Amino acid sequence: MKKHILIIVIIIGLVSCSSDDGNQPIPDILISVTNSQNWDSENVTASDLGTTEFTDENGEILIIERLRYLISKVILTNSYGDEIEIGNYKLVDLTDNNTLNYATNIVVPPGTYTGISFVYGFNEEDNMDQVYLDLNTASWNWPEMLGGGYHFMQLDGTFTSPTNQSPLPFNYHNGTARISEGVFEQNFIRVNVDGLSIDSNTNIDIKMNLAEWFKNPKTWDLNVLNTGLMGNYDAQREMNENGQSVFSVYLGD
């Protein structure tokens, strides 16, 4: 269904380009996507890995070693309610520029859109075990015993706290939550941003504020929750709750 809409959009795009009836056609807009990261007011880039200290809400000092996360189903909705899928899924890796900034092959007519939405992780329908060859190749799978499918995020690093000066590891890994053996709960986050206007060369910047993972509503205590969190149901749900305020979307050139 969605693919049909897309094809129609592309065809309209082509038609509007080639038709030359005197009126200057308004050129369609080629969409590009940026996945950027920050820690509150500071930008976070690959050069921060292993070096920059960030202070979390609870007062621990963190150093990030590795950050990968999955964004899927980026969808623009126009004023007729039509959905235009901008991207199927993207495994974002802070060390891989091709995943931080990329051009799509999607062209859309300029104008006002009612909203943009995306999924952090995979929704239930998409989170199928082993089906994405590139994600398997990237060792991105979530163990079958925890519900299978794929990781949503892998945030690894070390932290120190006022009570513990020697660095300890943390593995903030998020994915399907396991309630009990064989019983699982979906854990993805759908993010909706309303009302946006696309005029020229539009870039969609999906920003992740890493500080929020540790802040809101739950003040994360790394001294208690640091490693071995994948099978910890409560931790997985709290990640989901904190994740609700992590993302924002900006349009730019």
Add this chain to the structure above:
Amino acid sequence: MRCFLIILLTSFLMSCSSSDDTIEYQAIPKDLEIPQLFSNLLLPPTIPSDNPQTIEGVTLGRKLFYEPLLSGDGTQACANCHLSENSFTDSDRFSTGITGAIGTRNAMPLYNMAWNFEENFLWDGGAKSLEEQVSDPIENVIEMNNTWPNVVATLQSTSIYPELFTQAFGSSTITKELVTKAIAQFERTIISGNSRFDQYLLGDQNTVTVSEIRGFNIFMDEERGDCFHCHGSNSNPIWTDNIFHNNGLDSSFADLGLGGITGDPLDNGKFKSPSLRNLAFTAPYMHDGRFETLDEVINHYSEGLVYSETIDPLMKNIAEGGAQLTEVDKADLKAFLLSLSDPGFTINPDFQNPN
């Protein structure tokens, strides 16, 4: 996705054949034999566009791999340190070169290298392609201790090689580039994908034991083994991420590993995660061959981890030395690891000495 690739490939092939006006010699193309499990789960292997696999190229590469004339005094072939019965490594801690000098790193087993998608070869990533890697042992004074002009002149003066190069590349003039291409083609055919655990993953429930399955679950359990974040899994049956990590062997580094290549102190002590296939044939283990047995390796992860600044954050519980596995867990984990070994691979006639 696959359709798309096929289209890409087809258009690539078409553009190749249509652009040649002169009739150029073409060796016979030969696709890699990709194990079912790999094609089910993984991206297609990487083959450089300027070195396609051909029957004649692989035949020549195999002959060169077993050719002692590549070494300075005509005594040592690649295969002297990369023996098929050892999954193409040797059983020594450090290998001995032609002058009797001994290296400082454990020889690496060779297989499934076309699935090393980032193409970082050697323990420290010092070679960026299989073609490039060939120069490393040939020019290394403590290995084959030769020079390229000498290699090329020696091969050129034989009665057989000019003809074999003609068959493979359409030119009897031997060059460094063609030698490395042929060897790399042969190396890409060295594929291992038929262990008992592979058969199990393909649906044959009878090939593995209860203990091996328990071991696999430990491997996949973040709170016990947690090996899968670096060493692949049932979903990534290469059984390595081919990425560099410090897995907690030392508090300071005699060998800087990746750091020696990048010059970045944050990379010190990081080495490429090895695949866990064929461990039954590849002892001793680690970049310096420090562990003679798998028990020692498992004990390392269970209670032997040592802190250093670049230790991977996936290495946990370091104050206690690691995962603290029970004796039963250790035995199961070891049984599982050994189920990834493929005895048929070591005697595959396609990989044996043709000379």
